Amino acid sequence: MNAELAVLITLVTYKLVLVGVGLWASRLNRTETDFLLGGRGLGPWVAGLSYAASTSSAWVLLGFSGFVYAVGLSALWMVPGILGGYVVMWVWFGPRMRAESAAENQVTLGDFLAARAKGTGRTAILWAGALLVLFCFIFYIAAQFGAASIAFENQFGLGRMESVLIGAGIILLYSLLGGFWAVSITDTLQGAMMALIAILLPVLALIAAGGPAEVWSTLQATAPDGYMSFTGERAFFIFIGFALGVAGIGLGTFGQPQLMSRLMAVKDEAARKRAFAVSIGWGLIVYAGMITLALSGRALLGAGQEGEALFYTLAGELLPPVLAGIIIAAVLSAVMSTVDSLLIATSAAVSHDMGVSKRYPGREVMISRIVMAALCAAAVVMALAIPATIFDRVLFSWSALGAAFGPIIVARVARVEPATGAILAAMALGFGMSALFFLIRGVGLEGTGGIGGVLADLAALPGSPFERVVPWILPLLIVFAWRRPAHA
Template sequence: MNTDTLVIVATLIVYKLALIGIGLWASRRNKTEDDFFLGGRGLGAWVAGLSYAASTSSAWVLLGFTGFVYTNGLSALWMVPGILGGYVVVWQVFGRRLREETATRGHMTLTDFMTAETSQTMKTTIAMTSAVLIIFCFIFYIAAQFGAAGAAFETQLNLPHVESLLIGAAVILIYALLGGFWAVSVTDMLQGALMALVALVLPAAALITAGGPGGVWETLSASAPEGYLSWTGPHGGFIFIGFVLGIAAIGLGPFGQPHLIARLMAVKDETARKQGFRIAIGWAVIVYTGMITLALSGRALTGGNADGESLLYLLAGDLFPAMIAGLIIAAVLSAVMSTVDSLLVATSAAVAHDMGVVRHFPGHEVLISRIVMAVLVALAVALALALPATIFSRVLFAWSALGAAFGPVVLVRVLHREPAGWAILTAILAGFVMTVFFYLAGQMGGESWAAALARLPGDPFERIVPWVLPFILLIVFSIDARKARTSAA
């Protein structure tokens, strides 16, 4: 092992020990189920804002999004308004109602909020269904993040793929098991700060090396494929409209993500929520701008011959000494961990709380939640090893499926409408099934109408249709809760 590799390894060891230390410190706060899954509902603005931002972006923004822009050019940037719009809606439209109702009524999970006005029988049915969908989607999502962690170790340290995955999974499991939601939120805040630092430093170095904005534009104009520097890309007419709507619709995903909604449920008061939004949106602007700069500068430097999803590793090694490169790799692991730990807590909550497992073990809620978490990690590692796929595609599938399943229900309830229980269940299943249908149709061969629609650039049918139809169903079969309360009074 050469000196540079030793420096990187030492940096990563210190970083991982610090995370485990946070887990040990936070473990003292976990006395109840509410502490383990929502941190006692005491998140301040910085913890809530940065942990939300880091959890929503994950390795996808540092690796997957960068690779998408690297490959597609300026047309890929239509995704960004949708993503930022998602931040605005979740924090400013959903935030107050979510925080106030969940605190007042003691909701522990997103499912509790969705089913608050349904009968006990329907509540149980919806909770079980939702838990199964969360487990299914988040296992794919977690597997994608483990794949990103494994790639970091594999690329930089020449470790075998299996060992790389196991190391990354073990560290995440240890501090998430120990500290629960509070440890996850504090570490996510620190990891989000590190990601933002890298999004400033590495793109700036790449841009300078590539000759500044003028040099990048000149190089890409001469070497990039036709349409690369066009806002429409190679698309035109209705295809272009569908492409823009499809990639912008990624911003609908956060509406139904349990691990993100949990941040709004756990924020301590209205002042913290408002400040947290400003922190989160500021982080997003910095990081997405940085990754766009990195992708375009990297394309100019490599001539399009690199793997877009590995661009960050490549440029970190080429442009910085080993110590800085180690910190950049740590940032990628931060992106991985900041999402995986949140997903683990949310999935554990779905199994332990929504499925009612903890009710069979009174007094041992936290222990049971930790056992569930360990089992989930084992399943995700197995999936990551068995089903290789790009980070971008695997994450977006899980993101879109849960967003379409739960997002319309959350939006309708935030708008003070109370859908019938059967309508909620139907909307959840319809959103999920339609997303899976269009995803699978796009992956398989054939010339059927479904395959043709599913393979349209931007995947508009996978991301929009499964969201809109359930939303319409819920609006039609719901009542205005405010009018109902006024009439009753």
């Protein structure tokens, strides 16, 4: 059996399992809370692994390993920010969000943001938040469909339209059937598979490269200047900007509705604590594995490899065709499955926060499914019609939502209740400043000199400190300074 046949068999088997999970979970969806939060019944393993898979997914296998392969040890400053995000979410945010959402029947992140607002102010917060989620995630979902289609095209020679429709159709089917339960369980399977891969392939690469000592000596002798330095031999202020920028990617975690839903859905405090242990353990295993894979791959292959293709290349070189095909299929499945949590979160924002489902009492689940199907169809059209360059920087949506929602969540978890105007201003400023620095990074001001040139140089650093960190500053000041009156 060749690699292509192994990929096909594995994919078909995996997708049949996903549809089976959707059919099983469909009987659990009687209310809107069941469909969007799994009836708040997630146990520790499902909550922890589905959270981990949703926050990192295939990006860590392909993108992070490629980043370390290209940049060297200074890329590791990303890890404290990302794993620190796990800690803050489960240990600090988790108790308040789980307890309040259950006590006040909050179903979405929008409900939590607008919990103390009333009347038109509450409606404005819910609509503003929902529109931001819709804008950011529709591009993100389309990007995932595009990425999956490229993999299908390369593996099986299918056309772009067929590839997008196949991937989108399968994801939509099990998400429509099983809702949040199906998405969480399939993400759990995905997370477990990723952890196994993150142990197997890095160990084989390390052995092939001669072991830790040989990898280190090879890189010391062959890698470019700065590769083996934790500062990258950058000038002090440039290094500080770089470190803050890559670590600041973790700030985006604090505004993601698909992650907050896991905190709201975990069944009790004991499950939350165990879920944190599961998710942080997963993160340590997977990120350590990808660091090992990247450095071993650099020692084995030198600098001539495309970073994001490193994982596939090493799988093909170190494993028999059948095993290589299974691993490639697993990563492809992870890319495709990333979209399910985004689809549920976007559907919740439109159907619940924008009040669509409330117009049809007793039919909330049906309305949520209709909205989900419409969103999926829109994302398919975008994936087929809009040039791929539109999707090159999907990290923007992660950072923009983090800056728009994160400061408000931090304030509310800290028992500070921002005024309605403060919440709306924080959303607008967080998102707007992220968009501004994203655009500055895209217009190429490096040669202009002066302050503009310096800002553009810093903005061009991986994980731009301006795009990731600066948009948090004013929103944080606003939500802590402009509070709701005590009697309100």
